[in-house]
Amino acid sequence: MAGIVTRIWRSIFTRPIKVEGERDQRRAVREWLALHARPVRVRESTLPFTHTFGLGGMSMVLVILLMATGVLLMLAYEPTPATAYRSIEALQQDYLFGGLVRNVHHWSANLLVAVALLHMLRTLVTGGFHGLRRFNWVIGLSLLAGILAANFSGYLLPWDQLSYWAVTICTGMLGYIPLAGPWLQGLMRSGQEIGASTLVMYYAFHTTVIPVTVLVFMAFHFWRVRKAGGVVDPVPPDPDSDAQPGYVSTLPNLLMRELAVGLALVAAVLVFSVLVEAPLAGPANPGMSPNPAKAPWYFLGFQELQLHFDPLFSILIVPILGAVFFLAIPYIRYAPELSGPWFLSPTGRKTAAIAAIAGAVATTAMVLVDELWLHSISDSVAPVLLRGLLPLAIICAGIAGFRFYLVRRHSPAGAEQVQAMAVLLLSCLVTLTIIGVWFRGAGMALVWPWQI
Amino acid sequence: MNTPQTRRSFLGKLWFLLGGVALAEAFWLAGDFLRPRNRRTRRGTPSSIIVAGPVERFETGTVTAFREGKFYLARLDDGGFLALHRECTHLGCTVPWRQDEGRFVCPCHASSFDIHGDVLSAPAPRPLDLFSVRIENGIVKVDTTSPLKRNVFDASQVARP
Ligand code: FES
Numbered sequence: 001m002a003g004i005v006t007r008i009w010r011s012i013f014t015r016p017i018k019v020e021g022e023r024d025q026r027r028a029v030r031e032w033l034a035l036h037a038r039p040v041r042v043r044e045s046t047l048p049f050t051h052t053f054g055l056g057g058m059s060m061v062l063v064i065l066l067m068a069t070g071v072l073l074m075l076a077y078e079p080t081p082a083t084a085y086r087s088i089e090a091l092q093q094d095y096l097f098g099g100l101v102r103n104v105h106h107w108s109a110n111l112l113v114a115v116a117l118l119h120m121l122r123t124l125v126t127g128g129f130h131g132l133r134r135f136n137w138v139i140g141l142s143l144l145a146g147i148l149a150a151n152f153s154g155y156l157l158p159w160d161q162l163s164y165w166a167v168t169i170c171t172g173m174l175g176y177i178p179l180a181g182p183w184l185q186g187l188m189r190s191g192q193e194i195g196a197s198t199l200v201m202y203y204a205f206h207t208t209v210i211p212v213t214v215l216v217f218m219a220f221h222f223w224r225v226r227k228a229g230g231v232v233d234p235v236p237p238d239p240d241s242d243a244q245p246g247y248v249s250t251l252p253n254l255l256m257r258e259l260a261v262g263l264a265l266v267a268a269v270l271v272f273s274v275l276v277e278a279p280l281a282g283p284a285n286p287g288m289s290p291n292p293a294k295a296p297w298y299f300l301g302f303q304e305l306q307l308h309f310d311p312l313f314s315i316l317i318v319p320i321l322g323a324v325f326f327l328a329i330p331y332i333r334y335a336p337e338l339s340g341p342w343f344l345s346p347t348g349r350k351t352a353a354i355a356a357i358a359g360a361v362a363t364t365a366m367v368l369v370d371e372l373w374l375h376s377i378s379d380s381v382a383p384v385l386l387r388g389l390l391p392l393a394i395i396c397a398g399i400a401g402f403r404f405y406l407v408r409r410h411s412p413a414g415a416e417q418v419q420a421m422a423v424l425l426l427s428c429l430v431t432l433t434i435i436g437v438w439f440r441g442a443g444m445a446l447v448w449p450w451q452i
Numbered sequence: 453m454n455t456p457q458t459r460r461s462f463l464g465k466l467w468f469l470l471g472g473v474a475l476a477e478a479f480w481l482a483g484d485f486l487r488p489r490n491r492r493t494r495r496g497t498p499s500s501i502i503v504a505g506p507v508e509r510f511e512t513g514t515v516t517a518f519r520e521g522k523f524y525l526a527r528l529d530d531g532g533f534l535a536l537h538r539e540c541t542h543l544g545c546t547v548p549w550r551q552d553e554g555r556f557v558c559p560c561h562a563s564s565f566d567i568h569g570d571v572l573s574a575p576a577p578r579p580l581d582l583f584s585v586r587i588e589n590g591i592v593k594v595d596t597t598s599p600l601k602r603n604v605f606d607a608s609q610v611a612r613p
Contacts, residue, residue, distance in 0.1 A: 165545065169560065172543030191488040192598075193544075201486070287519055287538075289545035291559030307561070307575070443562035 025251040035251065037222050042254050044246040045235040051126075051342075052231055054261035055119035060218065061262045062112040065269065066150075067211065069105040077157065079203035081196050084159035085283040099277070106278030108269055109151050113298050116144050124422055125352065127339030127415060128232040129330040136224040137330045139217055146214040148298060153206040155296050156199065164284035165293040167202075168194055169303070176311035193286070234341045291442050300436030301429045307444060308370045310388040317392070322425060329418060338415040348416040351406050355420040358402060359427025366395075367435055371446055399424065504592040507613045515549040515567065521596045523583050524549060524556075526567050532610035533592055536569045537581035537599040547580070556580070568605040578603055585611035 019028050029035045046052075076091040076098065078084060092099040120140060123129060129137040156167045171194070174185040190197040225231065233245075281290070295303045305314040343349035399421070406412060406420055441447035502521040510516060510527040517524055517538070526534045536556075540547050545560035555572055556565040564572040569580035581599035585592060590613065602609065 165560075168545065169543045175544075186488045187486060189488070190486070193539075197489065286522075287546055288548070289559045293545055293560040311577075443559065445562070 019251065022249055025249050029250050035255070037226055038250045038254065039226060039230055041247040041249050042230050043233050044248045044253075046231050046233055047248070047253060047257065048234075049257065049261070051234050052122060053118070054258065055115055055122055056225075056231075057258050057261055058115050058265050059112060059119060061265050062108045062115060062269075063214065063218065065108045065266065066105060066112065069101050069108070070207070070211070072101050073105055074207060077203075079157070079199050081159060081199055081284070084157065084199060088158050088160075088280065100273055103273035103276070103278045104269060107273050107276070109154060110297075111269065112147055113151055116147050120144065121426065123232075124329070125343050125348075125419060126232050126234070126341070127337070127344055127419075130334065130337040130339055132228040133224070133232075134330040136221060136228070138327060139221045139224065141326060143214060143217050143221060146210060146217060150206060150210045150214065151298065152296065153202040153210060156194075156202045157206065158280055159199065159284045161281040161284055161288075161290050162279060164194060164286070165289055166295050167198075168289075169293055170295050170299060173302070173306065173311070173315050176315050178312065178316075232339050236340045292440060292444050294436070294440070297433065297437050301432035304367070304432040304436040304440070308367065308387070309391065310384050312384065313388040313392060317388075322429075325425065326422070329422065332414070332418060334413075334415045334418075336413065336415070338413060344416055344419065345413075347410055347412050348419055351410050351412045351416055351420040352423045354406070354410075355402075355424040356427045359424040360431045362398065363428045363431040364435070366391075367432075368446075500595060500597045502594045502596055504594055507587065507590050507592060510592070513567070515551070517549065518594070521583070521594060523594060523596060525585075525592065525594065526569075528567060528610065532612045533585045533587070534568060534610055535583040535585045535594040536565075537583060539581065539599070540576060541571075541578050541580060542576040570605045579605055582609055587611055587613050 014031070019025050026040045029038055029040045073091070076087060076095055078087040088102070090098075091102060095101070123137065123140065152167075152170070156163045171185055171188045174188055175181045177184060186192070190201045235245075294300060302314065302319065305318060308314070309318065338344045338348070343352050402424065403417060403421065406417065412420065435446075438449040438452070439446055441452045502518060504510075504516075504518065504525050510525065510533070512527050512531055513529050515524050515526045521535075522538050524536045524538055526536055528534065538546050540558040540560065540563055542558065542561055542563050545558050547556040547558045547563075547565065549556050554567065556569075558564065558576065561575050563574065563576035565576070565580050566572055569582070571577075571579055579602055581601055583599060584595045586595070587593070592611075
């Protein structure tokens with residue numbers, strides 16, 4: 001009897017489970033499927049938490065949390081306009097910890113957007129996109145797009161006033177795209193207006209195509225990191241010195257750290273979800289728009305842009321220019337290809353800080369000038385020129401001038417210039433988002449946060 | 453000329469072609485499943501026409517909301533009728549009528565429209581869309597099949613009893 005149990009056990013775990021000594025540890029990493037995605041040894045200098053803040057691993061933990069809670073939610077949820085809202089209410093009342101499961105799903109999803117963005121920032125400012133990592137930057141951006149798609153499609157599902165009008169507004173923006181706009185809007189709404197077929201489509205994509213795509217891309221992403229020899233080394237080996245870079249074995253050094261970060265994150269999300277309810281407004285009412293009607297927070301930067309630019313620019317041209325810049329980052333020629341410590345160098349740190357401040361200040365100033373002054377004089381005068389080309393030209397000139405100033409004043413290397421420009425754009429986006437979330441009240445008028 | 457080499461490469465190309473056709477078919481299929489379907493009835497069929505009521509019921513200078521039809525029936529000061537789609541032309545919020553101010557004000561980004569649906573204040577790019585109104589034997593009927601876009605209000609859009 002005992003013999004057969006042992007035989008079955010051995011057939012599953014071909015190696016002893018107990019890991020003793022360094023040789024066993026290395027062998028475990030090499031031969032266990034779950035650990036196979038990791039290198040056997042890692043550079044010791046990459047280990048400190050503050051080098052990566054474990055952001056990539058955190059994203060993965062959040063995705064796992066989302067899938068687990070998502071499957072539970074699917075058991076309770078009914079994707080039709082007549083029943084969706086009631087099924088959410090029933091979930092919160094009749095299911096064991098139903099509300100908590102929904103909270104965890106909601107907060108993990110929102111946190112994932114933030115963590116993925118921070119992860120991108122970390123990769124950017126440690127120069128983790130050169131050489132073998134070049135294409136992985138693009139995969140990472142695709143993952144970010146997938147995460148946003150998952151969040152947005154999930155936003156509609158509760159079918160409350162928030163979700164109904166947020167999706168109305170966001171799909172309404174698509175209508176302004178020249179030529180393809182109305183077609184695209186019809187596709188995204190699955191009809192003239194949001195209704196039963198929209199809900200079914202969003203539900204289907206949210207629960208199948210999008211998560212599966214994200215998983216596949218995640219595997220691809222991790223594999224490329226592994227092929228590039230782990231994360232960027234903050235202390236790149238000095239070609240002139242003979243000192244051998246210090247390696248340690250992945251198990252336990254890296255894995256135990258990752259486990260600690262993951263568990264701490266799960267604990268934090270759970271505590272937060274116990275304390276803070278996921279928002280749920282009244283049931284969707286197509287006859288009454290709430291005031292203000294806002295997009296989900298991760299699109300509020302774009303909604304803010306909408307208020308200042310002609311739609312052609314705010315919906316199409318500016319986002320495309322931004323996307324092209326971020327996709328192009330790894331393909332620009334750098335000499336030298338700096339990477340390693342945060343912000344690359346003291347000069348990089350200084351220029352990035354200046355760029356962040358400049359972006360925030362300039363964005364705030366432009367929003368205020370437009371809102372308080374230009375709006376009153378520019379109504380109905382050639383919008384494409386006055387609210388499109390002209391401001392865009394001024395902004396581009398401003399960015400070019402800023403770069404010129406940086407080069408003159410601080411003489412950063414090419415990599416540091418690109419870093420400063422990317423930080424500048426991200427700072428603008430963050431500022432726009434903050435204004436959209438906290439400083440826009442009824443009728444999208446500018447207000448103080450406590451007046452909303 | 454007909455060596456096995458060229459035959460093989462020809463067959464290889466054929467496989468590629470077939471694969472491409474199969475892929476195109478899959479996309480075609482998925483595209484059709486995603487295509488928006490107009491679940492509403494066709495133009496002119498009875499259920500898309502909403503009978504608003506007799507002409508006298510609507511006083512001049514008032515606006516009446518029709519929930520199922522998603523429109524407002526405006527009776528202008530000269531007695532003419534307009535059926536205005538309730539969707540804001542900016543991003544699609546539902547605009548309520550304010551009788552005291554005599555205009556539609558969008559709650560979302562504060563566009564406003566007069567009783568003709570004309571834009572009083574931006575960001576809305578064009579007047580409220582129209583549904584066609586017919587008056588038969590003193591009864592007002594509105595065809596809600598699909599809203600008509602327009603760039604300005606003009607008198608020809610008004611239905612008169
Ligand atoms: S949707 Fe009405 S003003 Fe924006």
